[in-house]
Amino acid sequence: MHSLLKPILTFIAALMINMNAHAVDSPDKLNDDPANPIRLFAIFHDDVPAAKRSATYADHIRPFTVEFENITGRKIHLIFDRNRPPYTSFNYKSEDQSDMFQGWQKLAWEYRKLRHESNEFPISSNDRVLLITNDFINGGPIFGGVGGIANQPGSAAIASLDFKQAIGHELGHSFNAIHEEGEVLYNGWWCETFMFEPLPLRSNCFVFSEGNRKRIKAYVDSRY
Structure with missing residues (x-):
């Protein structure tokens, strides 16, 4: 039994998509204004085709914003x-x-400054700058790879459209959600909350676990 279990677990681990978080944010020196909204700058990389761009909000971003x-x-x-x-x-x-x-953190900070200096948006430390990509950072969704990366917590993130949960996952990191609080739920079939390391055989819940909901709420409340 044990001799069969080990290769099965190894195969499952190889299928898992590696989502990452970094703890160091760019050096914001400006104070936040509580009156400012939480802005999400969603920047499409040039490699994202038009057909994917048109479906990005409904399929990838709206599930996160509704839950948030x-x-x-x-x-x-x-x-x-x-x-x-x-x-x-x-x-x-x-x-x-x-x-x-x-490099992306530096560009994300410069992007926020550009929009501020162009008199389009004031800078808030609660802004999020998300680079939406067509592909993984490395590897791929089938045999393992890095589908996104973000500050933990912080203002910069990158997420691939190759996996529907990637944007919510990385933005979750940016608001202090963690893998360890991720869960698998059952609603007729098994589904993963945003922060659970994904497997292709399960579906997406498009919600955060109760533990991560508390972490996100506490983090956002602490900002004001």
């Missing part, structure tokens, strides 16, 4: 952007995800 607003009582102001190099042409594919993500 239910948890926190705060609204998300969503701003899409595309065709804006160097942000939309950022080279996110890398085996060294830590070094790559440091």
